[in-house]
Amino acid sequence: MFGYDIGISGGVTSMDDFLEEFFPVVYERKHKAKEDNYCKYDNQGLQLFTSSLYLAALVSSFVASKVCTKHGRRLTMQAASVFFLIGVVLNAAARNIAMLIIGRILLGVGVGFANQAVPLFLSEIAPVHIRGALNILFQLDVTIGIFVANIVNYFVSNIHPWGWRLALGLAGVPATMLCLGSMVIAETPTSLIEREQLMEGLAMLKKIRGTDNVNAEYEEILHACEMARQVKRPFRNLMKRSSRPQLVIAIAMQVFQQFTGINAIMFYAPVLFQTIGFKNDASLLSAVITGIVAIGGVLLVNLKSTNELEHGVAVWVVVLVCLFVSSFAWSWGPLGWLIPSETFPLATRTAGYAFAVSSNMLFTFVIAQAFLSMMCHLRAGIFFFFAAWIVVMGLFVIFLLPETKNVPIDEMSERVWKRHWFWKRFMDEEEQDKKDSV
Numbered sequence: 001m002f003g004y005d006i007g008i009s010g011g012v013t014s015m016d017d018f019l020e021e022f023f024p025v026v027y028e029r030k031h032k033a034k035e036d037n038y039c040k041y042d043n044q045g046l047q048l049f050t051s052s053l054y055l056a057a058l059v060s061s062f063v064a065s066k067v068c069t070k071h072g073r074r075l076t077m078q079a080a081s082v083f084f085l086i087g088v089v090l091n092a093a094a095r096n097i098a099m100l101i102i103g104r105i106l107l108g109v110g111v112g113f114a115n116q117a118v119p120l121f122l123s124e125i126a127p128v129h130i131r132g133a134l135n136i137l138f139q140l141d142v143t144i145g146i147f148v149a150n151i152v153n154y155f156v157s158n159i160h161p162w163g164w165r166l167a168l169g170l171a172g173v174p175a176t177m178l179c180l181g182s183m184v185i186a187e188t189p190t191s192l193i194e195r196e197q198l199m200e201g202l203a204m205l206k207k208i209r210g211t212d213n214v215n216a217e218y219e220e221i222l223h224a225c226e227m228a229r230q231v232k233r234p235f236r237n238l239m240k241r242s243s244r245p246q247l248v249i250a251i252a253m254q255v256f257q258q259f260t261g262i263n264a265i266m267f268y269a270p271v272l273f274q275t276i277g278f279k280n281d282a283s284l285l286s287a288v289i290t291g292i293v294a295i296g297g298v299l300l301v302n303l304k305s306t307n308e309l310e311h312g313v314a315v316w317v318v319v320l321v322c323l324f325v326s327s328f329a330w331s332w333g334p335l336g337w338l339i340p341s342e343t344f345p346l347a348t349r350t351a352g353y354a355f356a357v358s359s360n361m362l363f364t365f366v367i368a369q370a371f372l373s374m375m376c377h378l379r380a381g382i383f384f385f386f387a388a389w390i391v392v393m394g395l396f397v398i399f400l401l402p403e404t405k406n407v408p409i410d411e412m413s414e415r416v417w418k419r420h421w422f423w424k425r426f427m428d429e430e431e432q433d434k435k436d437s438v
């Protein structure tokens with residue numbers, strides 16, 4: 001659902017029927033002002049169509065974290081699917097910009113709720129030895145959603161005048177899947193135990209592990225819940241000096257992930273490809289290609305079949321975009337989520353992760369809202385802007401990001417932070433902080 005929403009907006013905002021109905025100014029500019037390629041799509045309303053979703057997700061994730069703790073992962077996912085379904089109906093039936101934007105906001109609330117509950121659900125339900133792999137699958141699924149949306153955009157773009165309605169309406173498919181899925185899944189043992197339903201939690205743990213021999217894990221969960229309960233103010237704890245290294249890393253990972261420029265490509269690939277001179281179909285096909293690459297599949301795509309790639313240079317741009325997207329898919333994409341999830345001590349883990357998620361949403365919003373204007377002002381320089389950030393984040397990784405591989409989560413403090421040349425200076429006060437917080 002998250003991936004589909006990310007992928008669908010770029011294609012839809014490049015469709016003539018859609019532009020003519022809601023953004024006639026952009027439509028006119030697109031067809032008349034050919035000389036000003038870089039600025040054709042520079043329109044705040046059009047950017048708001050894409051970006052409002054992330055702003056809503058940012059705000060709602062704080063509410064969602066409360067719902068998730070109080071009412072469980074399952075109910076949070078059910079709520080997400082209801083928001084999604086209403087949002088989809090509003091979008092597909094939109095008669096004016098307000099319906100479009102309100103629809104996107106509801107989808108955003110759905111994303112806020114789902115992104116809070118789903119990763120938690122996965123890591124709590126997963127057997128320990130595949131927990132990391134499941135965490136990475138979250139990013140893979142996001143990318144599959146983007147890919148499917150791009151294929152949908154490609155096919156519906158030739159259905160006039162309501163192809164865009166179909167594109168937005170088909171988001172109902174993953175929304176319905178989430179709705180039905182969230183009815184049949186079990187609640188996680190951790191959530192049951194956290195809400196003091198101890199017997200149900202134990203029974204559920206036995207059921208999902210397929211054995212009665214779960215005492216050790218049950219005790220661990222009990223202990224973790226007990227510890228977490230003692231920390232009355234996790235957000236305040238997070239502001240202490242000794243939490244600084246993890247907090248800075250968690251936020252930086254998400255900010256940097258977005259400053260790679262990935263969503264300039266993900267949201268606006270079709271617009272971008274049209275800017276460099278592709279016709280409509282070819283632009284959408286190019287977006288599909290980047291989707292395939294992101295997924296990491298090695299597919300040989302026959303570009304010739306479109307007969308529309310007029311410029312050899314433009315083909316090279318597509319190749320380079322593919323290289324960029326695949327590099328992202330094995331680095332900043334999944335690790336932006338993984339590293340923040342494994343560096344915080346239990347006492348600040350969920351609060352810290354909430355910062356990571358909301359930083360992602362905030363900067364996704366910033367890029368979504370600003371990219372087309374930046375392209376208009378910076379022109380090709382926009383790519384040098386992102387390249388400069390990639391140099392900065394490369395240096396950050398070399399000097400400031402410690403290796404966390406093979407380190408058990410609860411030994412991070414001793415084995416990682418206290419031994420790091422720079423971050424160790426923040427850890428001196430940890431002992432004192434511990435005493436303060438009890």
Ligand SMILES: OC[C@H]1O[C@](O)(CO)[C@@H](O)[C@@H]1O
Nearest residue numbers: 006142143262263266333364
């Ligand atoms: O695969 C690309 C997608 O992955 C994310 O960075 C989330 O991790 C999205 O913001 C982006 O659209």
